[in-house]
Amino acid sequence: MKNRLWTMMLVFSSFLMLTACQNSMQNPTSTNQIGQLVDIPVATVSVDSDGDGVNDELDMCPNTQQNAVVDERGCHFTTGPEIGLKMEIRIFFAQGSSDLLPKYQPELDLIAEKLHEFDTATMLVNGNIAENEIDGNSLTAKSNTLAKNRAMIVKSYLITQHQIAPERITTFDCSARAPIAPNDTQEHRHMNRRVYGLVTRSDEDIYKTYQKYSKTDQCVEFKQDYHYR
Structure with missing residues (x-):
């Protein structure tokens, strides 16, 4: 009699345990499942895979050599009798x-x-700086020396290393007035710390570009006397 009673108790206990397990698996609000629900933030990053200065979303020639001379589409420049330079x-x-x-x-x-x-x-040639390079207490920043120096270092290289006549290179100080990206991240500020150069022999291109960069609210032409050997 005792054996039968003990067997019935084991069967009843097993039934209770099995029922509890099934309820736990079917309950979507169990503590284990709640702990696994995590929102993962997704970060969006601008990428320039080929390093030509044009972000991938704007780059029509995505496989150019790193630091290649490219146009605004991210493609190599073209020359020819009909195209010019x-x-x-x-x-x-x-x-x-x-x-x-x-x-x-x-x-x-x-x-x-x-x-x-x-x-x-x-x-x-125009020189640019990022907004975080402006210091209200700095005479250097107020006189835009850094932007000018960046433009002049490019001009000086062409003159001293390749004997290009100085009058063929016009320099502009754009300070932080002509950014190509927001100044909100380290990557974007790096893009704004730049020199942009345009070479052309088309009078129309020269005129349009000069008008664009000579606006008083954007880029200002400047000249600086240097004595070259």
């Missing part, structure tokens, strides 16, 4: 610096080669 270059700088990095020199050498080939071509 049009070259663009973007050079980026470390914060607070106007030092020309060696990786940009081969592209400037290529520009110098074309300037010699097209002896009537001219170049426009």
Whole structure:
């Protein structure tokens, strides 16, 4: 009799345990499941995969060589009897610096080669800074020396290394007035610490570009006397 009673108790206990397990598996609000529901934020990042200065979402030629001279579409410049000459270059700088990095020199050498080939071509160069490079208490920032120095370092390289006539290169000080990206992230500020250069022998292109960068609210032409050997 005792054995039968003990067996019935075991069966009843097993039934209760099985029922509890099934309820736990079917209950969507169990504590284990609640702990697994986590919202994962998704970050959006602008990427320039080929390093030509044009972000991937705007780049129509995504596989150009890093630091290549490209146009606004991210494609190599083109020349020819019908096309003429049009070259663009973007050079980026470390914060607070106007030092020309060696990786940009081969592209400037290529520009110098074309300037010699097209002896009537001219170049426009503008220097830019990011907003975090402006210091209200700095005379250097107030006089836009950093933006000017960035433009002048490019002009000086072409003159001293390739004997390009100074009058063929016009320099502009854009300060932080002509950003190409918001100044809200480190990557965007890096894009704004730049020199933009345009080489062309088309009078129409020169006029349009000069008008664009000579606006008083954007970029201001400046001249600086240097004595070259």
